[in-house]
Amino acid sequence: MLTVQETAALLRGFDRVLILTHIRPDGDTVGCAAGLCAALRALGKTAWLLPNPGLTDTTAPYAAPYAAPEDFVPEKVVSVDIAVVGLFPDNALPYKDRVDLAIDHHPSFEHFGKHNIVRPEAAACGELMLDILRELTPITPEIALPLYVAISTDTGCFQYTNTTAATHRAAAALMDTGIDFRAVNKVFFRTKTRRRLALEADMLANMEFYDNGRVVLLFVPMALMERIAATESDAEDLSSLGGQIEGTDCSVTLRELRPDVWKLSVRTGARVNATDVCRELGGGGHAAAAGCTVEAPLEDVKRLILEAIARHVPDFQK
Template sequence: MRENNTKQEILEQIARANTIQIAGHTNPDGDAIGACLAMGAALVAAGKKVTVLLEAYAPKYTVIPNGHLVKAAEGPADLFLALDCGDEGRLGQAAEWFHQAAYTINIDHHGSNTRYGQMNYVEGDASSTCEIVYGFLEGNYEIDRDMASGLYAGLIYDTGGFRHSSTSPETMRIAGELMKKGIPFTEIYNRFFDSRSFSELKIMGQALENAALFFDGKVVCATVTTEEIVRCHGTNKELDAIINYLNGVQGTAVACFLYEKTPTEVKASFRGKDGYDVCALAQKFGGGGHVKAAGCTIAAPIEKAKEMVLAEMEKML
């Protein structure tokens, strides 16, 4: 596996590029969106022509500024920056432009990252990709209020509001620096954790109704089908809070949530308590992530996917 490049090498490569495309993983979350839009805005301010390639995301993420940078690619770029994406397959449709770019850089905080860029900077202990992006921008690019808001959004999203064990003193130092920019930190927090659409509420209720315990209560697992999502008048962009509710069930070691993307494709999310490596579990299905939080996509009908996951969990336990 390739070693990390230095920050200076990466900064010099970015400085040489005129046209830059930035993308995160498919079904982007607060960290991916915050990192891409903050980095994009900083590079625009430095005189670069920037296109951010992100899939449509849930309305709650519109609290992150600089969404106007998200647009269709016009052609190959001098540089492609992949942020918060563990492997090139997770780039989705943006992978087409990754392969056509003159140069590629991969910046991420997932320990399972495959280091697929020509330059790579992977910091598995970082709380978020936004924390790493801040490290690149600090002292090198001007960070304004809107950029700071995006970076703060990524920090709180991937740390669950500074609750996850990945939260470090450095995470909190950066959060403090970002708050000095006058960001609407209360609004960002409330939008992410205390605000939801009615359809999101209904889908969550359906998923929790479907939840069950396995292996003497060590595993809690829930599923939701496309039909159930439609019946709640929602979309699969409204599901990311469910796994965290499941993870809060007392006495469980592992939480699992599966939802139907198509009749033969299922997205699985895992959370694990101390001593349970759910990244290793996700990797068995071609996914990845962190030791305590990971995910994958399984090519199978949802009931079969659930059987496969539970079989692997039984081995793990």
């Protein structure tokens, strides 16, 4: 396992770099990729991001300046905020055995790179990326802005339980470069489309409670997305909704990706370890935020996730 200094030294020797982000890309993977790309270019390197088809209206602007041309042939491949190869987008699969450096912060990280660095205690991969890039080059606003996006989005604007004093120090250092952090937080956390509000209204109207009200399931079937004409941008970070419900300490958002294929996003308090629960169903993540994908009819998916939670919570009330 590399140290921050060893990772920076390795990156200094890289050129013609292709940077990979994960499927259904969030602000952390996109922000880390854009920040790394900007830093490598500041060193005179050729660096690009592999275009990700899952980008939303909020994340796409940070990736757009660095999108690799179709004919780009990399010498080195770097993945950011990707815990397992199973999270590679389809167009990244040709590189699954060619990752020269994997940078991550998930406890479930599977060390698939030729070289790897992971910091499970970091609230966001952006925290680790900032430390690496500080070893490479001065942190300019161009580098700082996407890194702030990474940290802010992966901590729910510094509200999630993963936020630490180190998180705030990293954000403060980025803010000191003069970036417009207020605009970032307005776009990601204080602006919702009417379609997004309609999605949330339906989810709340049809949510189901278990375990004496401590576990809540919320549903986003394909039919709902189609009826509202919602886009991926409208559905971004829907998993944060359940955690706002008073009396719950475990929320599961079930999003139907294809007929009978459900993406489960689990958000928990101290009583439930989300990674332990999702690992049973082939997923992973963090103690308070993890996910998995299950292919089955909805009633079976509900049964499987509730049984997994019950196995890891001694006082689960059936």
